[in-house]
Amino acid sequence: MQVLGQELVKWYENHHRNLPWRHTKDPYQIWLSEVILQQTRVDQGLPYFLKFVHTFPTVELLAKATEQEVLSLWQGLGYYSRGRNLHKTAQIIAHEYNGAFPNSYEGLLKLKGIGPYTAAAISSFAFDLPHAVVDGNVFRILSRYFGIDLAINSSAGKKTFEKIAGEVLNIKQPALHNQAIMEFGALQCKPVAPKCSECPLQLSCAAFAENKVHLLPVKEKKIKIRHRFFVYHVQTDQENRLALERRVAGDIWEGLFQFPMIELKSSEEQITYLQSFATSWQSPKFKHVLTHQKIEAYFVLAPLREKKEEKIHYSLQEISELPLPRLIDKFLEQHRKDLPI
DNA sequence: AAAGCGGGGCA
DNA sequence: TGCCCAGCTTT
Missing domain, CATH: 1.10.340.30 (Hypothetical protein; domain 2)
Known part of the structure; x- marks a missing residue:
């Protein structure tokens, strides 16, 4: 030894x-x-x-x-x-x-x-x-x-x-x-x-x-993979500030900030959801997909829902000072110049 | 005891 | 593109 x-x-x-x-x-x-x-x-x-x-x-x-x-x-x-x-x-x-x-x-x-x-x-x-x-x-x-x-x-x-x-x-x-x-x-x-x-x-x-x-080394059993399907809504208010919400406890990216998001149960539901934007609201100005590990995420430039829920609105400058999931950060890096403001 | 939590490297 | 890595907390 x-x-x-x-x-x-x-x-x-x-x-x-x-x-x-x-x-x-x-x-x-x-x-x-x-x-x-x-x-x-x-x-x-x-x-x-x-x-x-x-x-x-x-x-x-x-x-x-x-x-x-x-x-x-x-x-x-x-x-x-x-x-x-x-x-x-x-x-x-x-x-x-x-x-x-x-x-x-x-x-x-x-x-x-x-x-x-x-x-x-x-x-x-x-x-x-x-x-x-x-x-x-x-x-x-x-x-x-x-x-x-x-x-x-x-x-x-x-x-x-x-x-x-x-x-x-x-x-x-x-x-x-x-x-x-x-x-x-x-x-x-x-x-x-x-x-x-x-x-x-x-x-x-x-x-x-x-x-x-x-x-070697030997490892036991497989971890089961959970696929998740997210759609983020990139919305702005009258002052061209972006809406963000804070992720809740008990899930991935706890407490971090993100665009208002909806989670769908399957890839099919996700596509259907995206298509509803294309028909009911002319065509979305912007649609983009990012895959993050087992999470498939679309970003849509969505109409702002009025006084529905209270989202916090931030300027691009302010957003850069908030902790964001890597996925959102990556999106902002790539599309900073395409965003209003 | 088992499940959940994120990134990036690499075949 | 899919697989791999692996310590700590929570359930």
């Missing part, structure tokens, strides 16, 4: 990327980077980390911001509850912890948006405590290296891999070990096309010996 850790650290010293959060022991910056990097690639998260550190150099400044300012900066990163939890936790730290992060795994775990992985990461990186990180990289490396085909998303699998991760952890330098194993997973022992031919662990890797690197 010890060989694995030593090889990982040796590899890390020659191959690691130079990333800003690796030059600090500041729990605030480490926390910021870890939350941003949850479910997010380094390339995508890096600019957001720089934006946040620049805009909010301390946890107190982040706590003082409004949620909307935080979400605006978060716009485009996805999983927006991370942004809301980030803000909430900053306020807890600033107001109830005197600006200092808890210096224990258990203390960190109590905070919003910090689960087992992030608590292990912060406690090792910032406080040199011996907690092993177990993220997707670690699951992958351990399952391959030890040739374990237990599903990584099963209870038994998680328990097993967490146990092994703790056993291989170098408790003398947990921060270095944790950085090394995750960087190794990201650059060397990649999900697809891992670089086995130039791998320092090749001779001791069980999966390589049995020629089943590509079969």
Whole structure:
């Protein structure tokens, strides 16, 4: 077990990327980077980390911001509850912890948006405590290296891999070990096309010996895909201000702003709905389709419904200051000059 | 224990 | 174009 850790650290010293959060022991910056990097690639998260550190150099400044300012900066990163939890936790730290992060795994775990992985990461990186990180990289490396085909998303699998991760952890330098194993997973022992031919662990890797690197790690069951069909109404008032509504809680893009939207049950209903515009209201001035993951969205330049429901009207300038779903943001990018105003 | 939450990369 | 990635919260 010890060989694995030593090889990982040796590899890390020659191959690691130079990333800003690796030059600090500041729990605030480490926390910021870890939350941003949850479910997010380094390339995508890096600019957001720089934006946040620049805009909010301390946890107190982040706590003082409004949620909307935080979400605006978060716009485009996805999983927006991370942004809301980030803000909430900053306020807890600033107001109830005197600006200092808890210096224990258990203390960190109590905070919003910090689960087992992030608590292990912060406690090792910032406080040199011996907690092993177990993220997707670690699951992958351990399952391959030890040739374990237990599903990584099963209870038994998680328990097993967490146990092994703790056993291989170098408790003398947990921060270095944790950085090394995750960087190794990201650059060397990649999900697809891992670089086995130039791998320092090749001779001791069980999966390589049995020629089943590509079969590991094992994941259980399929997630069922839900297709959704949206039509957005791009409406303006007499002053050429655009109507926006705020998305409700409990669904995708919670709390973000969008054009007033109707959701249809099927692609057919969506088309029928669109055609009703073409017949009943001459022809829509503008129609455009964007596909976002499993969401098919049309934008129609629709007539403004009078005093029906109360939508908030904003100028284009004001809209750019609100947190928008990536889909709406993309639409505005592409059609800014076609819009009235 | 299971479902839901978003982006972007890549075959 | 469709598949893949994967930590945390909520149910």
